[in-house]
Amino acid sequence: MVVDSNNLVVLGLDDQSHLLGEKKQEWQWGPLKVYCLYRLFLTSLLLILFNFTSARAPLGTLDEQLFHYVLILHLLVCCLGIITVIRRQPNYFYQVAFAVTSDILALSLMIYASGGLTSGLGLLILVAVASGSILLNELAFPFAAMATIALLVLIILLQLHPDQQGAQYTQAGLMGIALFVCAFLVRSLSNRLRVSETLARQRGEFITEMQQLNSHIVQRFNSGIVVTQPDGQIKLMNEIAWHLLGYPRRFEASNLEQLSHGLYKAYSAWRRHPELPSEDVTISPGGMTLTPRFSPLGDPKTEPVLILLEDSSRLKQQAQKMKLASLGGLTAGIAHEIRNPLGAISHAAQLLLEQETTDNRQSKLIDIIVRHTQRVNQIIENVMNLSNRDHVKTESIDLHDFLQTVVNELKQRNREESLHIELKIEPRDTQVQFDPVQLHQVLTNLCNNAVHHSKSNEPEGDVQLKLLGGTSAEFNTPILDIIDNGPGIEPEIEEHIFEPFYTTSHQGMGLGLYMAQQLCEANQAQLEYLALPQGGSCFRIRFKAVTISRGQT
Numbered sequence: 001m002v003v004d005s006n007n008l009v010v011l012g013l014d015d016q017s018h019l020l021g022e023k024k025q026e027w028q029w030g031p032l033k034v035y036c037l038y039r040l041f042l043t044s045l046l047l048i049l050f051n052f053t054s055a056r057a058p059l060g061t062l063d064e065q066l067f068h069y070v071l072i073l074h075l076l077v078c079c080l081g082i083i084t085v086i087r088r089q090p091n092y093f094y095q096v097a098f099a100v101t102s103d104i105l106a107l108s109l110m111i112y113a114s115g116g117l118t119s120g121l122g123l124l125i126l127v128a129v130a131s132g133s134i135l136l137n138e139l140a141f142p143f144a145a146m147a148t149i150a151l152l153v154l155i156i157l158l159q160l161h162p163d164q165q166g167a168q169y170t171q172a173g174l175m176g177i178a179l180f181v182c183a184f185l186v187r188s189l190s191n192r193l194r195v196s197e198t199l200a201r202q203r204g205e206f207i208t209e210m211q212q213l214n215s216h217i218v219q220r221f222n223s224g225i226v227v228t229q230p231d232g233q234i235k236l237m238n239e240i241a242w243h244l245l246g247y248p249r250r251f252e253a254s255n256l257e258q259l260s261h262g263l264y265k266a267y268s269a270w271r272r273h274p275e276l277p278s279e280d281v282t283i284s285p286g287g288m289t290l291t292p293r294f295s296p297l298g299d300p301k302t303e304p305v306l307i308l309l310e311d312s313s314r315l316k317q318q319a320q321k322m323k324l325a326s327l328g329g330l331t332a333g334i335a336h337e338i339r340n341p342l343g344a345i346s347h348a349a350q351l352l353l354e355q356e357t358t359d360n361r362q363s364k365l366i367d368i369i370v371r372h373t374q375r376v377n378q379i380i381e382n383v384m385n386l387s388n389r390d391h392v393k394t395e396s397i398d399l400h401d402f403l404q405t406v407v408n409e410l411k412q413r414n415r416e417e418s419l420h421i422e423l424k425i426e427p428r429d430t431q432v433q434f435d436p437v438q439l440h441q442v443l444t445n446l447c448n449n450a451v452h453h454s455k456s457n458e459p460e461g462d463v464q465l466k467l468l469g470g471t472s473a474e475f476n477t478p479i480l481d482i483i484d485n486g487p488g489i490e491p492e493i494e495e496h497i498f499e500p501f502y503t504t505s506h507q508g509m510g511l512g513l514y515m516a517q518q519l520c521e522a523n524q525a526q527l528e529y530l531a532l533p534q535g536g537s538c539f540r541i542r543f544k545a546v547t548i549s550r551g552q553t
Helices: 013-021 026-052 064-087 092-113 122-135 137-160 169-220 239-244 261-272 312-354 360-387 399-413 436-457 512-522
Strands: 224-228 234-237 281-283 288-296 305-311 395-398 419-426 431-434 463-471 478-484 526-531 537-542
Touching (some): 026 092, 092 122, 092 137, 261 305, 288 312, 395 436, 399 419, 399 478, 431 436, 436 463, 436 512, 512 526
Parallel strands (some): 419 463
Antiparallel strands (some): 224 234, 281 288, 463 478, 478 537, 526 537
């Protein structure tokens, strides 16, 4: 999903009707509060100048009593305005309209009581109209008209006063023009400011939404993502990366070296030689192998670097699935071509056994034919099962209980043998993620293999088998060791034991360990052989790490 910032809705100057219809936002009450404080300060200042200073002229020169009463009344109105703004009742529109109207009326009366526009108080009406145009720009021209009418009325009243000489119609006309020009300019400027503020708020909301969307995408990304500064300081890491890095306790580490020393070494090597392919990183002691890919987000010397982490076993598993898909088609054809003549051979051998003329020597030969046809048929079935293991139904399995079932079956099959099995899982409730059918096949194969080689080492002795496992305290990686007291594996053949059809036994087919390893990889687990210095063999299954959340650390 790509979102272009140019697709933002930009409001022009002709779109003000839409803005006026919107609900007044929180920020609008701040300027109104400032205006109410200005009114209170101005009225208080005029009251002090009029009552407590000798330089009161020209305030109230025509009618001192009217000027004083208007000041007192307007001071009370200003105090009431402060209270209503704090309580925000009534609504914003009515409060602005009432405040500006009361200012125009009060100032008009004070101008009349001071002898007209020559007193200089007309500029205060200009400030009131400008403030009203900013706070409520749809009433800018009505405020200007109201102030102009009030000035014309007071000029007419002044002409009727016996102590007033000279008409002030010219000053009133110029002041009216100034009021309308001021209303127009302030309204236009206010509109532009509102549009800019609305656009800035839209862009801020857009950026916040994009950050949330990017965070959601990063967290749901199938690969581990780490973003670092050139010096290794971590800017971002998603949950998958934390899982792949083995659930480090310090998942809030600010530096890449603190997070994973192996990954930091690979990052440093890439910075020195970015043209070389990145080496795989092994997370110890968990043993998981990761394939990092480094992509600079601009200049690698100054801009952040994006690190994509992939589980190497998953990549190998995908390649293996492709290989097995091809193998599946091949084996299906081979099975069809081989099973038909194989079935005919087996059926013919059984018919020969049923003949009365068959002697002992012929019976032995026929028995060899039957036995080997069954072996070939078993090989075909194993290969077909291997190629058709695409559908893995992973479940959460209690390892101890599952192993106890396998042990009981193993003892039942070897009742005549002196078989001693030690089962120990710590903690007792260790859970693993695996397909139950395939895990049973893997464990049965490994245990039978261990029993077989232990008996070949000491035919008359006891067979000792240990199933030891649990969860690594540091990395939450479940493991299981299958240990026997057999002769062990020679170092020169150790690297070949997981190859298909490789066997040192005349009775084996060489597919057991290979199939066990492939089934483990299909379940994102690892099967490896560990040589024991005291003798015997140890096959370790390293299961898929248990998924936990950061809040559990």
